[in-house]
Amino acid sequence: xxxxxxxxxxxxxxxxxxxxxxxxxxxxxxxxxxxxxxxxxxxxxxxxxxxxxxxxxxxxxxxxxxxxxxxxxxxxxxxxxxxxxxxxxxxxxxxxxxxxxxxxxxxxxxxxxxxxxxxxxxxxxxxxxxxxxxxxxxxxxxxxxxxxxxxxxxxxxxxxxxxxxxxxxxxxxxxxxxxxxxxxxxxxxxxxxxxxxxxxxxxxxxxxxxxxxxxxxxxxxxxxxxxxxxxxxxxxxxxxxxxxxxxxxxxxxxxxxxxxxxxxxxxxxxxxxxxxxxxxxxxxxxxxxxxxxxxxxxxxxxxxx
Ligand SMILES: C[S@@+](CC[C@H](N)C(=O)[O-])C[C@H]1O[C@@H](n2cnc3c(N)ncnc32)[C@H](O)[C@@H]1O
Numbered sequence: 001x002x003x004x005x006x007x008x009x010x011x012x013x014x015x016x017x018x019x020x021x022x023x024x025x026x027x028x029x030x031x032x033x034x035x036x037x038x039x040x041x042x043x044x045x046x047x048x049x050x051x052x053x054x055x056x057x058x059x060x061x062x063x064x065x066x067x068x069x070x071x072x073x074x075x076x077x078x079x080x081x082x083x084x085x086x087x088x089x090x091x092x093x094x095x096x097x098x099x100x101x102x103x104x105x106x107x108x109x110x111x112x113x114x115x116x117x118x119x120x121x122x123x124x125x126x127x128x129x130x131x132x133x134x135x136x137x138x139x140x141x142x143x144x145x146x147x148x149x150x151x152x153x154x155x156x157x158x159x160x161x162x163x164x165x166x167x168x169x170x171x172x173x174x175x176x177x178x179x180x181x182x183x184x185x186x187x188x189x190x191x192x193x194x195x196x197x198x199x200x201x202x203x204x205x206x207x208x209x210x211x212x213x214x215x216x217x218x219x220x221x222x223x224x225x226x227x228x229x230x231x232x233x234x235x236x237x238x239x240x241x242x243x244x245x246x247x248x249x250x251x252x253x254x255x256x257x258x259x260x261x262x263x264x265x266x267x268x269x270x271x272x273x274x275x276x277x278x279x280x281x282x283x284x285x286x287x288x289x290x291x292x293x294x295x296x297x298x299x300x301x302x303x304x305x
Contacts, residue, residue, distance in 0.1 A: 011103035013040025014235055014294040015283055019096060022301060023048045027229050029093035030054055030084075034077040034218065036062055037102035042070055051093055056080055058126040058209075059105065076126070078214045081221035094231040095222055099215065099241045101125070101205075103293070115201050118175040123201075123208045133204045134172065142166050152203035152212075152240065155196050160184045177201075202238070212240060219248045223272065226304040232273070233301040242298050249275065249302050273302035 019041055023031070028050035033042045036055035045053035055072035057063050066072040075083055077097065084090045105125065106113050112122035112133055123133040136145070142162060149158040164184035171177055181197050206212060219232070226232065232249075236242035255271035281299040288295050 011038035011040065012291045012293070013038070013043075014098065014291065014297045015281070015287070015299050016040055016044065018281060018283075018299060019233060019235075020044050020047060022231060022233060023051060023094075025229070026051065026093050026231055027227055029091070029227060029230075030089050031093050032056070032080060032084075032095040032222075034080060034095055035098045036066060036070070036072045037098065038062070038104065039066055039070055039072075041096055041098060042066075042072075045070075054084075054089065056083075059102075060127060061104065062102065074126075076214060076218075078217040078221065080218060081225065084225065090225050091227045092222075092225055092230065093227055094233065095226070096233045096235075097215070097218070098235045099211075100237040112174055113201070113205060115174055115178050115197050118173055121172065121174060121177060121204075123205045125209050129209075131208055133208050136204060136207055137165055137171050137177065138169050148207045149200060149203050152206045153196075153199040154239075155199045155203075157185045157196060158200075161196075161200060174201075206238075206240070212244060215241060215244050216248070219245070223252055228304050230304045231301050233299065235297055235299045237293075237296045237298075242300075245300050246279075249273070249279075249300055253302060271305065273304055275302055 023044060029052070031051040031053050033053055033055040036042055036057040039055070042053055042055050045051060053071070055066065055070055056075050056077055057072060058074070058076045060074055063072050063074040073083065084092065101113060105111060109117045110119050110122070112119050121133040121137060124131070136148070140148070145165060146159055146162040149155070149162055161181055161184045164180050165171065168180050171180065178197055181200055182193060185193065185196055223232070234245040236245055252273045253271060253275055254269060256265045256267055256269055258265050258267050279300060283294040283297050
């Protein structure tokens with residue numbers, strides 16, 4: 001927590017009202033905002049005072065700029081369970097994940113997340129972490145880089161881009177990377193070129209921050225700690241994030257899969273959560289119009305039995 005609030009460009013929280021309507025029915029207790037960012041969801045603590053909000057963010061800038069009255073900790077969300085355990089804050093009433101980046105990270109002119117700002121190839125959400133985009137681009141073996149670009153960008157030109165990156169080393173700036181991508185792919189409509197550049201930047205960012213493993217690990221570690229009728233809420237912006245959430249929710253909402261003719265259960269699978277009426281929620285048309293960042297958002301949640 002800190003009063004030294006940076007003058008960020010405005011960040012509009014996504015599906016804040018949808019989250020708010022869910023919180024009204026959650027039993028009182030500790031509620032975790034796993035991705036504090038700019039605090040737009042954390043502010044719901046003012047309205048839902050049966051919940052004691054505890055925030056986390058791996059980005060020190062977000063933590064340092066948080067409101068003094070907000071309890072925000074500098075930690076990866078995969079470490080939240082241990083933190084809560086050690087500090088005797090379990091069980092919890094629920095947890096909210098709003099994945100991806102906040103506007104101040106994207107708009108920063110020195111953190112390297114945006115291909116539109118020429119700067120060093122950093123892309124770390126946590127500036128205390130060692131691994132940077134520059135390290136990956138200049139040191140990964142060709143096959144490892146190809147794997148990152150293939151699976152995380154899902155772009156058909158991933159292999160041509162990998163080869164060009166390896167040939168062009170050393171690569172030090174975002175502009176250099178943009179030029180390398182442009183040279184590697186066929187001449188085409190600038191809209192498609194930009195799409196590929198965006199996907200490649202995103203893929204490298206996912207690798208730098210180990211984003212998908214963070215999600216898997218955090219969800220698995222926290223699921224036992226939710227009270228009955230508590231919630232796990234996830235807002236995803238990338239199909240790979242949503243795929244992880246969807247499959248995890250399927251796993252924890254599934255009950256015994258034994259052949260009904262078996263006298264006793266052998267699979268030991270026991271349903272722990274239920275889905276609400278709908279499995280997937282998206283922002284209203286109005287929200288999509290007024291906040292372009294919300295366009296790709298998908299919210300899913302489950303309720304503890
Ligand atoms: C989309 S922003 C959250 C915005 C926030 N809900 C709001 O509306 O103000 C995502 C935030 O999550 C943080 N973050 C992403 N991955 C994280 C992780 N594995 N552990 C902790 N924080 C993470 C990012 O640093 C970023 O500040």
